Amino acid sequence: MAYSGDRKALKESLYNELELQLDLAIQGISVDAGEIGKLNASHATELLNATPASPLAFNFVGGKIKGPGFDTGFRQQNNSIYGLEAEEGNPVIYKYGKNKSRIGEIEFRNRTRHPLLDLKTRDGVPFHTIASVREDGQVHVNYSQECVLKEKGEDCFFCNYSVRNATLKTPQQVGEVFSTLYEAGVGKHLNLTSGFLFERKELDYYLDVADEIQNRTGFKEFRATVVVGAPLDFSVIDKYKEAGYFSIRMNIEIWDKNIWNTICPGKRNHCGGWDNWVKALEYAADVFGKGRVASNIVGGIEPKNSILEGIEYKASKGIIGSASTWRAVVGSVLEGHRSPETAWHFDLQQKIASIYKRYGFSFSDLHNVSPSAGLATTIYQIEQEDFDDNGILTPWQYPEPQQVLQSALADEPQIIYEET
Numbered sequence: 001m002a003y004s005g006d007r008k009a010l011k012e013s014l015y016n017e018l019e020l021q022l023d024l025a026i027q028g029i030s031v032d033a034g035e036i037g038k039l040n041a042s043h044a045t046e047l048l049n050a051t052p053a054s055p056l057a058f059n060f061v062g063g064k065i066k067g068p069g070f071d072t073g074f075r076q077q078n079n080s081i082y083g084l085e086a087e088e089g090n091p092v093i094y095k096y097g098k099n100k101s102r103i104g105e106i107e108f109r110n111r112t113r114h115p116l117l118d119l120k121t122r123d124g125v126p127f128h129t130i131a132s133v134r135e136d137g138q139v140h141v142n143y144s145q146e147c148v149l150k151e152k153g154e155d156c157f158f159c160n161y162s163v164r165n166a167t168l169k170t171p172q173q174v175g176e177v178f179s180t181l182y183e184a185g186v187g188k189h190l191n192l193t194s195g196f197l198f199e200r201k202e203l204d205y206y207l208d209v210a211d212e213i214q215n216r217t218g219f220k221e222f223r224a225t226v227v228v229g230a231p232l233d234f235s236v237i238d239k240y241k242e243a244g245y246f247s248i249r250m251n252i253e254i255w256d257k258n259i260w261n262t263i264c265p266g267k268r269n270h271c272g273g274w275d276n277w278v279k280a281l282e283y284a285a286d287v288f289g290k291g292r293v294a295s296n297i298v299g300g301i302e303p304k305n306s307i308l309e310g311i312e313y314k315a316s317k318g319i320i321g322s323a324s325t326w327r328a329v330v331g332s333v334l335e336g337h338r339s340p341e342t343a344w345h346f347d348l349q350q351k352i353a354s355i356y357k358r359y360g361f362s363f364s365d366l367h368n369v370s371p372s373a374g375l376a377t378t379i380y381q382i383e384q385e386d387f388d389d390n391g392i393l394t395p396w397q398y399p400e401p402q403q404v405l406q407s408a409l410a411d412e413p414q415i416i417y418e419e420t
Helices: 007-026 041-049 172-185 199-217 235-243 257-263 265-270 273-288 304-316 343-360 361-366 377-382 401-410
Strands: 056-060 073-074 082-085 090-095 101-108 138-142 189-194 223-225 244-250 293-299 320-325
Touching: 007 320, 007 343, 007 377, 041 090, 073 377, 138 172, 172 189, 172 199, 189 199, 199 223, 199 235, 235 244, 235 273, 257 265, 257 273, 265 273, 273 293, 293 304, 304 320, 304 343, 320 343, 320 377, 343 377, 361 377
Parallel strands: 138 189, 189 223, 223 244, 244 293, 293 320
Antiparallel strands: 056 073, 056 101, 082 090, 090 101
8 A cells, every 4th residue: 555645744754854863963962871871771781882883773763764774873972962861761862952852762773683693604703793784684894994094194084994903804704604694595785895905905805705605605796895995907897897796886085186185195195096086987887887886975075066066977977976974083184173064964965866866776776886875865765755655764675686686687787696
């Protein structure tokens, strides 16, 4: 049964809820220790275990945006205009100011670890230390938390990513974990990423992971996104495709060339410059095809028109451009700076959604260049009225392998799973 209510009013309600989630993500939420003590044990435990690197995803109780997709992360921020208070043991968000107002009760998204993640690899390492699994079937692997640009003093100005001498998860471990989750029907799409590595080390690592997955599953091509820097030798991109990867992401971060040169010194010095990065994206689109190449811009550092110019240009080449919502993080060069206001960001995302529609990207396209489809995709869903008969926005799920095969046979060039 299709939704039978006032669709215009529902869409307006969804937009309001989405913009509120965005504002909470930007402003953060203040939490008093005394209020945590008043929460039910499960809520209190979730909050105490949250870290800046692993924020809690949450929904509004009674809300209509449930995820996965654009997930609001519960980010604690002292002196925020928003605060958490306990009511009968449940977390409730309030907005402070001249007149204190109750925003609504929230519920933390399920973070129960799948039993398969309690297994151990052949060399005795717990699966859950190698990968995480999202509700939609995405398997996320950050195989190293070290970025060589940090060591050289050339890291991107907005970034505080890098742990010196971080543990490197081996390709064999990554391949074993994803293959096990995939064959069990739990993991359906791998997002494989790390800090910035120099090209040869990066390429060899990804090829070894692909070999492990292919040997275990028998598939020549598998649903996985490689997140890499732009190579100097474009034949490297062919190698990722030949290895079986479904899609590739090369985040340019900034579109304005002059600003990029300043904000991303390491990428400037080691990736052939801005022009080479753009050419690498265009080359990747020729190799992987429309909707299988993505590149993010950090939204809020450069002018909005520049960002939209970049999204539009990439879309014209079949490349999915997204814009994350920048917040200055502790430890980055831009620590202490302020992001544009929420209305600026929301308008940007609405304009990006209209670009997606104009260039004919599908929901599958937007999700298959993981790790996150982002806010603009959720706006796109609302515009397309992709909600159920209760007005709840349809949560994304990666398709089962059988569904992918049927789609491929019916409508090229979708992925075809083929045994070696």
